[in-house]
Amino acid sequence: MNHASDTTAAGNGGTLGPEQAAALLDRTTQLARRKFQPSPPWLLVTRAVMVLAALGAIWLTVRGQHPYRGPTGADIAVLVAFVAVNFTVTVAVRRHATAGISGRSRFSQGEIMVLVTALVAGVVAIAVLGAAGVGFATYPTSVLVVPGLAWAVLMATRANWRGVAIGLAVVVIGVVGAFAGPAGAWAVAAVGLCVMLLGSAAAITWQRRRHHLATARMTG
Amino acid sequence: MSDNGLDPLIHVPTRLKIVATLAALPDGDTLSFTRLQDLIGLTPGNLIIHLRKLEEADYISSEKTRNGTVSMTTVTLTGHGRKALDAYTQALRDLLGGL
Numbered sequence: 174m175n176h177a178s179d180t181t182a183a184g185n186g187g188t189l190g191p192e193q194a195a196a197l198l199d200r201t202t203q204l205a206r207r208k209f210q211p212s213p214p215w216l217l218v219t220r221a222v223m224v225l226a227a228l229g230a231i232w233l234t235v236r237g238q239h240p241y242r243g244p245t246g247a248d249i250a251v252l253v254a255f256v257a258v259n260f261t262v263t264v265a266v267r268r269h270a271t272a273g274i275s276g277r278s279r280f281s282q283g284e285i286m287v288l289v290t291a292l293v294a295g296v297v298a299i300a301v302l303g304a305a306g307v308g309f310a311t312y313p314t315s316v317l318v319v320p321g322l323a324w325a326v327l328m329a330t331r332a333n334w335r336g337v338a339i340g341l342a343v344v345v346i347g348v349v350g351a352f353a354g355p356a357g358a359w360a361v362a363a364v365g366l367c368v369m370l371l372g373s374a375a376a377i378t379w380q381r382r383r384h385h386l387a388t389a390r391m392t393g
Numbered sequence: 394m395s396d397n398g399l400d401p402l403i404h405v406p407t408r409l410k411i412v413a414t415l416a417a418l419p420d421g422d423t424l425s426f427t428r429l430q431d432l433i434g435l436t437p438g439n440l441i442i443h444l445r446k447l448e449e450a451d452y453i454s455s456e457k458t459r460n461g462t463v464s465m466t467t468v469t470l471t472g473h474g475r476k477a478l479d480a481y482t483q484a485l486r487d488l489l490g491g492l
Contacts, residue, residue, distance in 0.1 A: 189406055191397070191488045198482065201410045205417035208432065273428025275467065277421035 203385060209274065211267040214374035220259060221370035227255040228313070228363035232356065241355040243311075277331075284327055291323030312358035314350020314365075317343050335376055342369040398484040400477055402450050407435065408443050412478050415453060415470035423456070423467035444468060452477055 189197070207213070231244045231252065244252070271279065280288075295316050302310035309315055325340025346365035350358035403412055410433050418424060430440050447453045452474030457466045470478075 189404060189409070191399070191485055194399070194404060194409060195485050195489060197406060197409055198413050198485070201413040202417055205414040205432065209417055273425030274418065274422055275425075276419075276423050276469070278419040279422075 199385060203381065206381060206384075209270055210377065211270045212263075212373070212377075213266065213270075214378050216262070216266055217370045217374035217377070220263075221367045221374070223255060223259065224370065225363050225367040227252055228359055228366070231313075232359035232363055235356045235359060238356060243355070244359075287327060288320070288323055292320045295319030308355075309351040309358075312350050312353075312355055314347045314353075314358045314362045316347075317350075317362070318347035321347060335373070339369060339373055342372070397488055399488070400481045400484070402446065402452065403477060403481045405443075407433065407439070408447060411440075411443055411447065412452065412470065412474060415468065416475060416478050418470070420475075421469075423469040426455075426466040426468060429468055447474070450474075450477075 231248045234248055235241065235244055295318065298319065299310050299316050302315075321340050321343030323340075325337050325344065328334075328336030328340055342365075346361060346369065349365065350361040353361045403409055411429070414429065414432055415424060426437075426440070430437060433440065435443075444453060444455060448455060450473075451471055453468055454471050455466055455468045457464060459465075
């Protein structure tokens with residue numbers, strides 16, 4: 174087969190100079206990475222703003238409580254609605270991005286089971302500790318520790334170090350919240366999760382930019 | 394290899410797009426033919442021709458699975474294909490750096 178003749182053959186998109194090839198390679202890589210990204214930066218930033226608004230609003234209503242009584246039913250309803258909307262949008266965006274993709278990067282049934290079990294175990298452990306009178310068990314951040322740890326371990330098994338960092342950040346937010354008091358834990362959760370989401374968006378953007386700059390340097 | 398050191402099999406706009414798109418997937422992942430077609434913007438017949446050339450060189454591998462009456466073709470970049478793209482990128486770098 175004469176491969177050289179393919180470069181000018183009709184139907185292949187015409188001839189290609191080195192600069193054009195570098196630009197096409199960069200453009201295609203950027204586009205594909207953007208399309209395959211299950212958590213795009215815009216979604217992470219939107220979630221960061223929403224989590225700051227939702228949890229920050231609760232903190233504003235509970236910070237003056239002496240003694241602490243917790244958020245009102247209306248606050249909890251807003252929080253549940255936020256979680257539901259966030260979950261729905263995340264699943265829809267992820268499904269769109271990963272359509273047609275299969276293989277190692279998709280979670281296996283066993284991994285999904287581990288994550289769900291960690292989430293349920295975290296909630297049950299907090300409920301048991303709360304019933305036993307352990308103060309920090311009723312803090313909103315405490316429920317983050319076990320799922321965050323499970324996520325970090327799962328990501329470590331996949332050598333996904335950004336995922337490990339996210340999981341550990343969630344664990345740190347949970348631990349710091351335990352020292353912030355019941356009202357302060359809402360502020361820790363709001364600021365901590367917002368910073369973590371913004372950091373994650375920045376990391377993805379930086380990675381894309383680094384690749385783009387490398388190509389830009391290549392083409393001069 | 395051509396005179397300029399660029400792999401002629403990859404140095405074609407359509408095949409460069411195919412290889413670059415598949416390389417954007419994490420290692421070990423496959424992409425369905427329809428999603429690839431959607432991303433590259435080719436007719437099925439044209440895409441098949443290019444995929445066949447890449448498969449003959451062992452740059453990609455494809456697999457056809459059947460679920461009841463529905464059949465699906467998936468495509469993945471092989472280790473050989475990833476190395477070829479790395480070498481192509483390096484050759485481009487050398488060429489453009491030397492201009």
